[in-house]
Amino acid sequence: MPDELRRTCGDCQGPMSPIVVMDKLGRAYPSSLEYRQPDDRLSFWTGKYPTAGPVNAFMCQACGRIALYGGKHDETG
Numbered sequence: 001m002p003d004e005l006r007r008t009c010g011d012c013q014g015p016m017s018p019i020v021v022m023d024k025l026g027r028a029y030p031s032s033l034e035y036r037q038p039d040d041r042l043s044f045w046t047g048k049y050p051t052a053g054p055v056n057a058f059m060c061q062a063c064g065r066i067a068l069y070g071g072k073h074d075e076t077g
């Protein structure tokens with residue numbers, strides 16, 4: 001399993017596994033949840049934020065803590 005899919009809980013050191021964050025309507029955001037730098041601007045050329053990247057959610061199997069981790073932003077555009 002890749003390292004990015006293995007996390008350790010900061011509270012109880014339990015194993016954390018990837019989860020999908022949903023809203024109350026059941027809509028899932030497995031890949032559309034993203035982060036970017038606050039002062040980043042949409043690129044005129046690509047229509048994207050240059051510093052945007054995916055947000056990956058993990059939940060501790062022991063205590064239920066949910067943590068969000070920013071992935072590497074897509075440098076290929």
Ligand SMILES: [Zn+2]
Nearest residue numbers: 009012060063
């Ligand atoms: Zn935990």
